[in-house]
Structure formats: structure tokens, C-alpha cells
Amino acid sequence: MNLTQAIGAILSIALKDLRLLVRDKAAAFFTFIFPMLLAVFFGFVFGGGGDGGNLTLGIVDEDRTQGSGQFVQDLEKVAGLGVRRFEAADQAQQAIRRGEVDAAVVLPRGFADSTSSVFSGQGMEIKGYIAPGAGAQAGLLTGKLTELGFRRLMDSFTSPRLLQTQLDRARQQLGQQQDITPQRRGVISSFLDSVQAFSEDMDERDRAEEASTDSGEKATSALGDWTPVRVTLEEVSRQGAGPRSGFEVSFPQGVVWGLMGCTLAFGISLAEERSRGTLLRLTTAPLTRGHILLGKAVGCFVSCTLVQAILIVMALLPPFRVQVTSPVAMVAAVLLCSVGFTGVMMLLAGFAKTETAAQGVGRAVMIVLALVGGGSVPLFILPKIVQTLSGVSPFRWATLLIEGGLWRQFELADMLLPGGIMIGLGVGGFALGAAMFRWQE
Amino acid sequence: MIVLRDLRKSFGPVVAVSGLSLRVEPGEVFGLLGPNGAGKTTTLSMLVGLITPDAGTAEIEGLGSCSRPLVRASLGVAPQALALYDQLSARENLHFFGRLYGLTGTRLRQRVETVLGLVGLSDRGGDRAGTYSGGMKRRLNLAAALVHDPPVLLLDEPTAGVDPQSRASIIDLVRALRAEGRTIIYTTHYMEEAQKVCDRVGIIDRGALLDVGRVDELIARHGGSSVVAVKRGDVEELIETHDPTRTVADVLRASPDVESIRIERPDLETVFLSMTGRRLRD
Numbered sequence: 273m274n275l276t277q278a279i280g281a282i283l284s285i286a287l288k289d290l291r292l293l294v295r296d297k298a299a300a301f302f303t304f305i306f307p308m309l310l311a312v313f314f315g316f317v318f319g320g321g322g323d324g325g326n327l328t329l330g331i332v333d334e335d336r337t338q339g340s341g342q343f344v345q346d347l348e349k350v351a352g353l354g355v356r357r358f359e360a361a362d363q364a365q366q367a368i369r370r371g372e373v374d375a376a377v378v379l380p381r382g383f384a385d386s387t388s389s390v391f392s393g394q395g396m397e398i399k400g401y402i403a404p405g406a407g408a409q410a411g412l413l414t415g416k417l418t419e420l421g422f423r424r425l426m427d428s429f430t431s432p433r434l435l436q437t438q439l440d441r442a443r444q445q446l447g448q449q450q451d452i453t454p455q456r457r458g459v460i461s462s463f464l465d466s467v468q469a470f471s472e473d474m475d476e477r478d479r480a481e482e483a484s485t486d487s488g489e490k491a492t493s494a495l496g497d498w499t500p501v502r503v504t505l506e507e508v509s510r511q512g513a514g515p516r517s518g519f520e521v522s523f524p525q526g527v528v529w530g531l532m533g534c535t536l537a538f539g540i541s542l543a544e545e546r547s548r549g550t551l552l553r554l555t556t557a558p559l560t561r562g563h564i565l566l567g568k569a570v571g572c573f574v575s576c577t578l579v580q581a582i583l584i585v586m587a588l589l590p591p592f593r594v595q596v597t598s599p600v601a602m603v604a605a606v607l608l609c610s611v612g613f614t615g616v617m618m619l620l621a622g623f624a625k626t627e628t629a630a631q632g633v634g635r636a637v638m639i640v641l642a643l644v645g646g647g648s649v650p651l652f653i654l655p656k657i658v659q660t661l662s663g664v665s666p667f668r669w670a671t672l673l674i675e676g677g678l679w680r681q682f683e684l685a686d687m688l689l690p691g692g693i694m695i696g697l698g699v700g701g702f703a704l705g706a707a708m709f710r711w712q713e
Numbered sequence: 714m715i716v717l718r719d720l721r722k723s724f725g726p727v728v729a730v731s732g733l734s735l736r737v738e739p740g741e742v743f744g745l746l747g748p749n750g751a752g753k754t755t756t757l758s759m760l761v762g763l764i765t766p767d768a769g770t771a772e773i774e775g776l777g778s779c780s781r782p783l784v785r786a787s788l789g790v791a792p793q794a795l796a797l798y799d800q801l802s803a804r805e806n807l808h809f810f811g812r813l814y815g816l817t818g819t820r821l822r823q824r825v826e827t828v829l830g831l832v833g834l835s836d837r838g839g840d841r842a843g844t845y846s847g848g849m850k851r852r853l854n855l856a857a858a859l860v861h862d863p864p865v866l867l868l869d870e871p872t873a874g875v876d877p878q879s880r881a882s883i884i885d886l887v888r889a890l891r892a893e894g895r896t897i898i899y900t901t902h903y904m905e906e907a908q909k910v911c912d913r914v915g916i917i918d919r920g921a922l923l924d925v926g927r928v929d930e931l932i933a934r935h936g937g938s939s940v941v942a943v944k945r946g947d948v949e950e951l952i953e954t955h956d957p958t959r960t961v962a963d964v965l966r967a968s969p970d971v972e973s974i975r976i977e978r979p980d981l982e983t984v985f986l987s988m989t990g991r992r993l994r995d
Contacts, residue, residue: 273782277815284812288798295800549794553857556761557813558786712763 273558281559285567290575293537303533304579311519311526311583315592318518318650327412328354330364330376339384346420353416365401375402375413375505400505414503439468515679519594521650523587524674528647528667530579531613532638538572539620543630546713555711565618565706572617576610580674587678594678601687602677608687609670612694615701616666622705646671669693714739714896715760715865720769722755722920729755731920732769737913742887742897744911746904746981748989752920753900754793757867760898761790773865786814789863793870793900795850796857799843803834803853806842807860814861828856831886848879855883859890866890866897872906884910904982914981918989928981935987936979944973 273281294300331347333340348355356373358364364376377400398417446452446460515521545551554564584602587594596602620638624630644658645651645667651659662668669690676682676690715737722730730752737743747753758764760771762780776784797806807825816824829835832852837845842853855871868887872880887910891897901907907914908928915925924931938953941960945968954960957976964971 273786273815280815280817281813284809288801288809291805292798292800549792549796550798552763552792552794553790553796553810554813555763556785556788556790557810558782558784558815559813560782712758 278559278563281557282563282567282570285554285564286571286574289538289541289568289571292541293571293575296537299533299537303530303537303575304582307526307528307530307533307579307583308586310529311522311587312592313522314525314648315517315519315522318521327352327375328356328373329413330356330358330367330373332358332361332364332376332378335379335381335383337384340379343379343383343420346423347416350416350420352412361399361401368401368403375400377401377413377417377503397502397504400503402505402507414505417503436468515675517592517594519587519592520675520679523583523592523594524671524678525647525650526583527580527609527674528642528645528671530583531576531609531667531670532642532647534572534575534579535613535617535620536635536638538568538575538617539624539634540627540630542568542621542709543624543627546710547627551711561711562706565702565709568621569614569618569702572614573610576613577606580606580609584674596677597679597681598677598683601682602674604687604691605673605677605682608673608691608694611698612666612670612701613697615698615705617701618705618709619701620705622708625710641665642667644668651675666693666697714741714774715743715898716770716772716774717756717760718770720756720759720771721767722759722764723767728920730759730766733917733920733922734769735915735922735925737896737898739896740891740894741912742891742899742910744907744914745898745900745917746902746907746914746985747900747917751918751989753917754869755920756917757869757898757900761785761788761867786861787863787865789858789861789866791855791858791866791868791871793873795854797842797850797853800841802839802841803829803845803856804838806853807857810857811860816861824860824862828859831859831889832856833882846876848875851875851879852883855886864895866895868897868899870901871899872901872903880906904980904985908981916985916988923988931981931984932979935984937983937987939979940977942975942977943968943971944975945970946972 293303329347331344333344344355344357347353356367358367358376361376361378364373364378367373368376377398379398383398400413400417402413443461446457449457542551545554551564555561584594584596584606586592588596620630620634624634642665643649644662645665646654646662647667651662651668651671654662672680672690673682673687673694676686680686715735717733717735720730720733722728733752733756745753745756755764756771759766760779762778762785765780770778772778773784773787776787779785779788798809801809804825807828808821811821811824825838826835829838832855834849834852834856837849842850845853851871851874855868858866858868871887872883875883884906887897887899891910891912899907899911911928913925913927914931916923916931924934926934938955939957941952941954941957941964943950943952943964952960952964957978961974961976964974
């Protein structure tokens with residue numbers, strides 16, 4: 273048998289096992305459905321979405337004018353936005369680092385004037401800060417600030433006094449402008465006169481109707497690229513931040529139970545193959561025993577990866593809205609967990625000499641390890657001593673890796689220990705399990 | 714073609730096979746008969762490379778030991794246990810086993826359909842094996858051994874636990890496979906079946922091969938006398954004889970009042986029991 277045929281046979285065994293797993297209703301339920309239910313249930317038990325997925329915003333008002341104060345009050349009225357005031361920018365940044373707020377913005381001096389200067393200037397640039405990986409929240413924040421900027425601009429159109437101030441300031445700036453042709457100066461002056469006449473003739477009721485959000489959007493297109501607020505956000509790394517919602521705790525737990533389901537399903541399937549005679553047929557085929565076990569391992573690896581991917585994608589969706597702060601770390605965590613638990617599967621198959629042993633003792637041992645490893649009570653709220661003891665459980669390291677990709681914000685150095693344990697477990701577990709595996713009843 | 718030379722295997726103090734030598738010729742159906750625990754399965758396991766012998770060799774002449782994966786490609790094995798995946802359909806089972814032997818594409822599909830037809834399961838090929846009757850599973854088990862078109866077949870009790878129709882079908886199939894020139898080792902507890910199917914038979918007990926030969930040769934060597942049963946009124950007289958035809962003629966000449974005469978010739982079962990004894994082995 274050449275390499276291509278060997279790979280074909282290994283993949284055939286893996287595919288066959290995945291098909292059998294899906295067709296076994298009980299195994300499929302405990303591998304794929306049960307972890308999802310558990311993740312959702314415990315997520316709500318642990319407080320669900322925490323702040324309901326809201327954005328918590330720190331705000332620093334350096335302008336301290338009536339206009340900026342009004343802007344802050346408008347922000348506080350925005351649904352889905354929790355506002356907390358800070359005296360200085362560095363305080364707001366510290367709050368982000370500590371995980372107390374998701375983002376912060378600073379309203380600089382001159383903010384109120386700039387945001388309402390439609391006939392002159394460039395609008396106001398707001399400096400903001402945000403926690404890493406909060407891309408969706410950054411978009412939301414920018415959108416809200418811009419919307420409020422436009423609303424404030426439209427307010428100036430609805431107030432004759434504000435509009436008159438705007439026109440006076442524009443005329444003053446026009447008078448001071450030296451590098452402008454008389455012809456162009458005349459056109460602009462005529463335009464400003466027209467706006468003033470238009471303002472004086474407008475019916476007050478019509479103007480009140482114009483001051484709506486929709487009209488703000490129309491104004492956007494009419495004004496081209498000009499915007500009263502330009503937001504630039506800078507990432508501020510978090511230090512020792514905890515999970516932001518119950519689902520960030522419960523979905524790693526779901527992964528634990530999903531991994532357990534896969535490990536048990538494949539470990540038991542090897543014992544079943546032996547007791548039902550199909551292993552004999554496999555061993556009499558032109559394959560080495562290594563090919564057969566590799567086929568099982570590939571099947572287990574794929575199912576472990578699949579169940580984790582399903583849970584994580586589900587976690588990203590509403591209403592859970594769990595954030596993957598480090599996609600690369602997340603992908604690495606998933607693959608490492610799959611490698612580790614493929615080794616655990618092989619160990620189970622090697623130790624369990626009979627199908628009954630695999631079904632009974634194997635399941636019991638795995639459940640205890642899952643419970644100790646954070647399958648029911650989150651690791652980070654366990655006492656230190658229990659956390660230390662949980663080091664014997666492979667589930668603990670898997671939980672740590674998955675949490676690393678979610679809220680622990682693992683970097684390469686953080687992943688070395690749990691990742692190394694997973695690789696060791698995968699390689700060592702496979703080798704030991706294969707050596708101990710009994711090929712005949 | 715299949716050559717076993719002085720095979721020996723012990724499990725702790727228990728000697729499973731002790732110095733077994735055997736040669737099965739190409740195109741021959743060879744019956745391996747023996748009571749439970751005689752060493753048949755251990756012998757077959759050594760032949761297919763599942764168990765390493767303590768001593769001796771088991772090989773396919775010209776190819777080598779079946780412990781080598783490449784040599785096993787020329788073997789088709791139908792184990793006594795129904796080695797099938799109940800959650801897969803018959804077609805899926807056969808596709809899977811075919812792929813293990815390197816079959817792909819059109820060739821695989823053709824072979825799957827051919828063997829489904831051979832065992833009479835074409836119409837039910839899409840049904841899951843778990844929904845099959847015992848006889849259908851037994852036939853599918855045999856089909857799985859044939860899917861890669863092997864020249865050598867090892868059939869371990871291929872008719873165990875099936876109804877008469879399925880048994881007749883399987884026996885017909887084995888005869889057809891012999892006609893195609895395949896070499897077959899066939900184990901069974903049904904002596905009548907072995908007598909019908911096998912060209913030669915080997916009787917094994919306590920790990921040793923007691924005798925090998927054609928069925929008539931074994932009967933002649935170990936079957937003993939025929940019995941002529943003569944009934945007169947309520948009395949039946951049993952006469953042991955090596956020449957039953959002459960004995961019947963003599964009885965009729967001497968006693969015109971005979972109501973019926975029955976000749977009981979020794980058969981393979983007689984041979985088997987005379988060689989292995991009547992003591993229960995379970």
C-alpha cells in the first residue's frame with residue numbers, strides 16, 4: 273500500500289467514524305447538542321450577557337461648556353450606551369485597562385464651537401480609547417458620536433439665535449481671509465445672505481420637523497464629506513480583565529463537555545469495534561495497526577475541532593455576543609485542544625480493556641476530570657487549592673486555552689504551558705494508548 | 714497455495730495449536746473442522762496475521778506471510794462475528810471496506826454492485842445493516858469479504874445461525890466461488906454442509922490436526938462399519954457390516970418375513986465424533 277492509499281484508508285476510517293457518530297442519536301446529542309444547551313443555560317445562570325451587550329463609555333469633558341455638557345447628556349440618553357464621567361484622559365484609560373469601561377472619549381477644548389461650525393472650519397476631531405478586539409463596539413461608538421454631532425448641527429439650524437451666530441462668525445472669517453478672489457468672496461457672501469433670508473422666512477413648525485434624525489442623514493449627503501465630529505480611536509490593552517459576560521464563562525464550559533463527548537464517543541467506538549468484530553476486519557485489511565489508530569485519531573481530531581468551532585461561532589451570535597479578543601489565539605487554542613483530547617481518547621481506548629469498561633469507568637473518570645477542570649464551576653472562582661489540584665485534569669488546560677482566546681487575551685507566552693500540555697497529552701497519550709491497546713477480545 | 718508449517722501457539726499454560734502443518738491447494742475448498750476450543754480460530758488468526766505464532770510459519774505460497782499488509786490484500790475474510798456497521802447501509806459498508814483495499818471510483822462502485830448481486834441484496838443495498846435479518850447480515854458479511862475480489866477466502870462459519878434459504882444461498886455462492894478458481898478455507902460445525910462443499914477436510918482437536926483427506930477417504934479410514942437395520946414385526950435388528958449390499962442380500966435370502974430394511978452408512982459426522990469423541994466441550 274503506497275502513501276496515497278494509506279492516506280485514503282486513514283481518511284476513510286475517519287469519515288466512517290464521523291458518519292457513525294452523527295447517526296448515533298445519543299452520541300450526537302451528547303457531543304454536539306448537550307454542550308450548546310449547557311453553555312446557554314450556565315450563561316444565563318452566570319448573569320447572561322452581563323450588561324446586556326451594552327457599551328460602557330467613559331467620557332472626559334475638557335471643553336466644560338454648555339454645548340459639550342449637552343453633548344454628554346445626549347450621550348447618556350442613548351440606548352445601549354452606559355456613560356461614566358472622568359476628570360482626565362489618563363483616568364479614563366486606566367478604567368479601560370481595568371476592564372471597568374469598554375471605551376472612552378475626550379471632548380477637547382473648543383468642542384462645542386467646532387461641532388456647530390457648519391460654514392467654516394473642519395469640524396472637531398475627538399480622541400477616543402477602546403479595549404483591544406472590540407471592533408464592533410468601536411464602530412458602534414463612532415456611529416453614535418457622529419450621529420450626535422449631526423443632531424447638534426441640526427439643532428443650530430432650528431435655533432435662529434444659533435444660526436445667526438454661525439453666520440456672523442462665517443462673515444467675520446470671510447472678511448479676514450486674504451487669499452480669496454473678489455469674485456469668490458462675492459459668491460460666498462451672497463450665499464450667506466441667502467441662508468439668512470431663508471432662515472428668517474422658515475416656518476417654525478417646519479423647522480422643528482426638520483430637526484429629526486432622518487434629516488440629519490439627509491444633511492450628511494448634502495454636506496459631502498464634511499462631518500462635525502471625526503473620531504479616532506486608540507487601543508488600550510486590558511490588564512487582568514475578567515469575563516465580560518456569563519457567556520464568556522459558559523461557552524468554554526460547553527467546549528469542555530463537547531470535548532468530553534468526542535473523546536468518549538471515539539474511545540468507546542474502538543472498544544465497540546473490538547467486541548463487535550469489525551476491528552478484526554480492519555486488521556485483516558492491508559493496513560498497519562498504525563493506520564487504523566491514525567484513522568480513529570483523525571476522526572476524533574476533526575470532531576473535536578468541529579464541536580469547538582460550532583460552539584464558538586454560536587457564542588459570537590446574538591444574543592450571546594461573546595467577543596474573540598484574539599482570533600489567532602482562538603484558532604490555536606481550538607487546534608491544540610483537539611490534539612490533546614485525541615491523545616486522551618487513545619488513552620481511554622488503551623486503558624479500557626472491554627466495551628463495558630470504556631462505557632462505565634471511562635465515562636465516570638472523564639466526568640470527574642471535567643468537573644474538576646472547570647466543566648461546571650468556572651476555574652477562576654474556585655479556591656486556589658482546587659485550582660492547583662485541577663492541574664491534573666486536561667479539561668482545565670483546555671478551558672484555560674479557550675478562555676485565553678476569549679477574555680484572558682492570551683499571547684504566545686501565555687499559551688506555552690497549556691498548549692505544551694495539550695501537545696504532550698496528544699502525542700504521549702496516543703503513543704501510550706496505542707501501546708496498551710488490546711487488539712482482540 | 715496456503716501453507717502452514719509446524720504452527721505452534723500457547724496462551725500461558727494452555728496449548729492452543731501444537732505443531733500444525735497443512736497445505737491447501739489452489740482452487741480447493743478446504744474444510745477445517747473441530748469442536749469448540751480445538752484451535753480453529755487460533756489457526757485462522759495466525760494465518761491472517763492477527764496472532765504471531767510461537768513457532769512455525771503461515772503463508773501464501775509465492776507471496777509470503779500474511780502478517781505483511783500487502784499479502785493480506787489477497788485475502789478475503791468473513792469472520793464468524795458479523796463484522797458490519799449497523800448504522801451504515803449495506804452499500805456504505807461495502808464502499809468502506811472496498812476503500813480499505815485501495816478500490817476507488819468506478820471500480821469500487823462496480824465491485825459493490827457485483828457483490829450485492831452475488832449475495833442477493835441489490836434491492837436492499839440502501840438499507841442500514843442494522844435493519845437486516847440474521848440471514849441477510851450473514852450474506853452481507855460474506856459480501857464484505859468478496860468486495861476486493863480476493864483469490865483466497867477464509868470463511869469462518871459463514872452459515873451460523875441462518876435460515877435454510879440463506880444457508881442454501883451461501884452454499885451455492887461458495888460453490889460458484891470455487892468454480893471461479895478461488896481457494897477457500899471453510900470452517901463449520903455443520904458436517905453435512907462440509908460434506909457438500911469441501912473438496913478436502915482437516916479435522917483438528919486440542920490444537921493438533923488429526924487427519925486430512927477427501928470426505929470419502931476419511932469415512933473409509935475412520936467411519937467404521939455401516940449398519941443394516943432389519944425390521945420384523947415390532948423388532949428391529951441392527952447388523953454392523955463393511956459390505957451392506959451383500960448383508961442386505963443375505964438377510965432377504967434367509968428371512969422372507971422382513972418388513973423393512975434400512976442402511977445407515979457412516980458419514981462425516983460419524984468420522985468427526987469417532988475422532989474427537991462425544992464428550993461435551995463447552
